[in-house]
Amino acid sequence: MTYLYKITKEKYRIMRDKNCFWEGKIRKICELEKIDYEKLTRFSYGGNIVFSIDSEIVIKLYPSYVNDEFIKEKQVLEFLNGRTLSVDVPKLISTGQFEGWSYLVMSELKGTLLIDVFDELNFEEKKQVAFDLGKIIREIHDATISTKQDDYDHWKQFITNQIEQVENHHKNNGMNDELFTQLTSYLEDKTLQGKEQIVLLTGEYTPFNLIMNKTNGMWRFTGLIDFADCFIGNSKYDLLGPIAFMFYPFEGLNKIFLESYGYTNNELNEGLQKELMTYLLLHRFSNISFYQEKSEVAKKATTLKELGNIFFNFK
Numbered sequence: 568m569t570y571l572y573k574i575t576k577e578k579y580r581i582m583r584d585k586n587c588f589w590e591g592k593i594r595k596i597c598e599l600e601k602i603d604y605e606k607l608t609r610f611s612y613g614g615n616i617v618f619s620i621d622s623e624i625v626i627k628l629y630p631s632y633v634n635d636e637f638i639k640e641k642q643v644l645e646f647l648n649g650r651t652l653s654v655d656v657p658k659l660i661s662t663g664q665f666e667g668w669s670y671l672v673m674s675e676l677k678g679t680l681l682i683d684v685f686d687e688l689n690f691e692e693k694k695q696v697a698f699d700l701g702k703i704i705r706e707i708h709d710a711t712i713s714t715k716q717d718d719y720d721h722w723k724q725f726i727t728n729q730i731e732q733v734e735n736h737h738k739n740n741g742m743n744d745e746l747f748t749q750l751t752s753y754l755e756d757k758t759l760q761g762k763e764q765i766v767l768l769t770g771e772y773t774p775f776n777l778i779m780n781k782t783n784g785m786w787r788f789t790g791l792i793d794f795a796d797c798f799i800g801n802s803k804y805d806l807l808g809p810i811a812f813m814f815y816p817f818e819g820l821n822k823i824f825l826e827s828y829g830y831t832n833n834e835l836n837e838g839l840q841k842e843l844m845t846y847l848l849l850h851r852f853s854n855i856s857f858y859q860e861k862s863e864v865a866k867k868a869t870t871l872k873e874l875g876n877i878f879f880n881f882k
Contacts, residue, residue: 572667576632583616593618593626596665600672612680612775613793619675625657627671629795636795637662637669643767643794644673650710654703655778655790676790681774684786685813692786693813696777697820699788700809701827704772708802711767722765722800729849730754740854745869750848753871758845759801768800769793773808796851807847815878816862822881835881844875 571592574582582588590607597604597620608619615636616628629637644659657673664670681696688696713719729736734750742750769776771793778790806828814820825835847853848871858878859865868874 570666571628572631574630576630579630589616589628590618592616592628592665593620596626596628596663596670596672599663599665600661602672612682615795622677623675624660625671625673625675627673628665629669629671631667631669633795634669637671639797640793640795641671643797644671646711647707647794652703652706654699654788656794657792676778676792678778678780678789681777681779681788681813684779685774688786690817693817693820694823695785696779696788697809697814697824698827700772700777701824701829703788703791704805704809705828708766708805713765713767713799718765718799721798725798725800726759726849729851733849736853737848737855741856743856746855746871746874749871754845754848758842763801763803765799766802766805767797768802768805769797771796771808772805773812801846803843804846804850807843807850810843811847811858811878815858815865815880818880818882821879825881840875840879840881841872843879844871847875847878 569582569588586609589609593607593616597607602620602624604620604624606621608622610617610619610625615630615633618626620626627640641659641662644657647656648658655676657676660672660674662669662671685693685696733754734747737747737750772791776791776793777788778792779786780789781787782789806825809824810821814824822835826832830839847858848855855874859868859874862877865874865877868877
């Protein structure tokens with residue numbers, strides 16, 4: 568028998584797709600939690616082990632070496648469960664440990680992941696998603712403003728670390744040579760020196776974490792999941808995922824999204840473009856070539872400045 572506490576990071580990579588093994592562990596957790604069920608279904612997306620229990624309850628299992636993700640997601644869910652938001656988030660039911668790994672038990676949000684329907688949305692539905700997402704991100708940011716010096720210091724250190732690692736990061740992610748040679752000079756002009764408001768970030772407002780449902784025949788954004796990667800930092804960092812993953816190839820969506828978040832037309836300027844592009848280059852999961860694949864124009868960009876203007880267009 569393989570106990571969870573014996574599974575290293577390397578072994579987890581090998582065992583991650585062994586559904587029968589993980590289903591057995593989830594069954595035992597259900598016994599511990601006294602959850603009666605008829606059907607267990609594993610979710611295919613995400614880095615952790617996540618199962619649906621009769622499409623009503625979700626159990627999320629965290630490897631011991633990422634227990635900080637469990638702590639963060641638990642804290643964020645507890646906080647958000649006490650707020651009234653314009654979309655749903657999972658309700659935390661219980662937490663526990665099994666064989667040295669932590670787990671969350673929470674309600675399952677009904678609907679379809681945006682990643683599974685985004686391409687079939689009509690333009691009006693895409694505009695509505697952009698508007699609704701800008702609104703909910705602003706709601707969460709306004710509710711989580713931090714004035715703690717430690718939070719500012721941690722954010723500053725995070726950015727410093729990202730700058731130090733930026734070349735290795737983008738080399739490993741296949742950035743083309745022409746753009747790669749511009750990285751150092753592009754990041755040298757101290758774009759991010761201002762001390763701005765810092766808030767709770769997910770860095771993960773992507774179509775993999777947004778729940779959609781049809782209302783009056785139209786797809787609408789109704790729920791938000793996955794808070795394991797949350798941390799505190801500059802609010803602009805959270806605006807990158809929706810733009811890079813979804814909005815930038817479609818004229819008008821960036822503008823709708825950012826204005827819904829709270830930017831005025833005058834603030835949608837070259838300075839903001841440069842700042843957002845800088846944060847995109849420094850993002851933990853940044854993959855510039857992947858974002859470029861969404862647009863023929865982006866694929867042909869020869870400078871980071873040009874690419875920033877394409878990604879963060881405000882037309």
